[in-house]
Amino acid sequence: MSCRKYPELEGRVALVTGSSRGIGRAIAVRLAREGARVVVNCRSSTGAAEAVVREIEDAGGEARLCVFDIADAEAVKEGIEELVKELGAIHILVNNAGVTSDNLLLRMKEEEWEKVVKINLAGTFNCTKAVLRGMIKQRYGRIINITSVVGEMGNAGQANYAASKGGIIAFTKSVAREVASRNITVNAVSPGFITTDMTSSLPEDVKSKMLESIPMGRYGEPEEVAAVVAFLASDEASYITGEVIRINGGLYM
Ligand code: NAP
DSSP, X not given: OOOOSOGGGTTOEEXXXXXXXXXXXXXXXXXXXXTOEEEEEESSOHHHHHHHHHHHHHTTOEEEEEEOOTTOHHHHHHHHHHHHHHHSOOOXXXXXXXXXXXXXXXXXXXXXXXXXXXXXXXXXXHHHHHHHHHHHHHTOEEEEEEOOHHHHHOOTTOHHHHHHHHHHHHXXXXXXXXXXXXXXXXXXXXXXSBOSHHHHTSOHHHHHHHHHTOTTSSOBOHHHHHHHHHHXXXXXXXXXXXXXXXXXXXXXX
């Protein structure tokens, strides 16, 4: 495949959670373009995930599908054990899958709180824990967690989402400290407002207000997030760990 920037990624196995669409899809496509053997994951949008696998294969890359709910610790463990049996190892984990369920705090139901924290934060814990032993044994790993500008600056109506994403930052730094001596880096990328299904469903007035607060005057594209993830997965980023890299057009600095 042409346009490779990080040839060292050739043959490395990369699991990208929530890669049936949006940012996860762009990350899967980018890592595959760099020569990685990509595992596309989703919970229920299997048709879309299969289309991502086909897209990668049609472009000459290698991909396979692995469906599990990241919030289900047992399913994650089984899914990842199966992958390791088939592919030999997991070198790169991108904890990307995430959801929102917005409401003002006084109106927020316990289920809305629990759903978002269970998928975004506990899901990141489940997947990281399931790959970590293998990474420690092979003395190599790259873990990249997708947090959010909202986890850094807060957002009215998103206390559950902000708490889950802020938690991911603290989680990233803690695990980075635990495994740094094993040649495993753990970093986070923090996107601002990126055009995906998650953001297209926001009301028009919220979107235009948001646009006014972005110094670059535009939303980001999933590929702009994928470029930073590919860098963090590469050997160029070998001495970066516990870091949070913002991709937000200046929205928060
Ligand atoms: P999206 O378009 O809504 O896609 C979400 C992906 O996650 C889908 O593939 C979805 O698949 C998967 N997913 C959701 N719950 C899952 C679960 N329990 N288990 C496995 N997969 C699951 O979202 P996006 O906008 O690309 O966002 C991707 C990540 O970036 C999220 O963590 C989000 O919080 C973060 N982020 C997004 C923005 C933005 O502006 N878009 C900004 C900052 C951070 P199924 O439909 O099959 O569940």
